Amino acid sequence: MPAPPAVHTTVQAPAHSAAPEVAAPPVHATSVKWEASMVAPAAGPATHTVIVGGDAGLVYTPEHIQAEIGDLVHFVFHKQNHSVTQSTFDNPCVKKADSQFDSGLLPNPNNTVVPAPTWQYTVTAKEPTWWYCKQRTGSHCGKGMVFAINPTAEKTFNTFKEVAIKINGTNTATPAAPPAATAPSTTVTLDAGAGDKAPAPTSAPPATNIASPPAVATMPAIAPGWNAGAGGACNCACFCGTAAFPAAGQGVGAFGGLSGQLPSPWQPETKGGKARRAIAMKA
16 A cells, blocks of 8 residues: 655744743832931030230230130230239139149230240139239239139129229238237336336336446555554554455445454453453544
């Protein structure tokens, strides 16, 4: 049997047939936001510049400030010669006893020092502090050259300045201790006719004339036996050797005396009694 004839079948795709589309996964958009910080950075300590003296005269410019803790006060010294010295509200022109804040006198004659001298103070508290110029020549404090940091309504700068001017800067130093008391020198005059009254002291000794001692009449040399004074002033007898007395005569310069009798050791007794040899002194 003959084989059946072969059958050929041709399949043609459509001319405009497209490949099937594959859907892409959905896209999720993410938004990124940047937020700026609204907090301002912390401010650093402030610097307050104060001119000391200069063309403005005996003043600080400005005369007072309000400052925070940590702030710096920068003092610039102009003519002539001034200081920044801490004091107290009650004693504007007296250095505070327990304070070490004192610039000392920093001269700048006619602003010839370049750069000008400076001194700085860091504020350590909100309480008020009080300052003055301690230049005593011309009494700068007494003319109102004072300064204040953080004065208050109770303790105002104007009151502080008025007190400084009122005392005229006389209290420019801490009062010194009074000198030790010394006993006054007095002179006591004795009055022989004052009786029992106490002598009165006088502030100065009176002039005193010291009288010379009266002249003493000299007697002639004494010899053993009877002797007579000059002009018959006295009669006396000496029965001992003149050399027996000491060289410095006893009783020299004395006066007065008593009459008396001494028995004669070499005469025997008589009927009328003992023989006597009288020694008489008569004025």
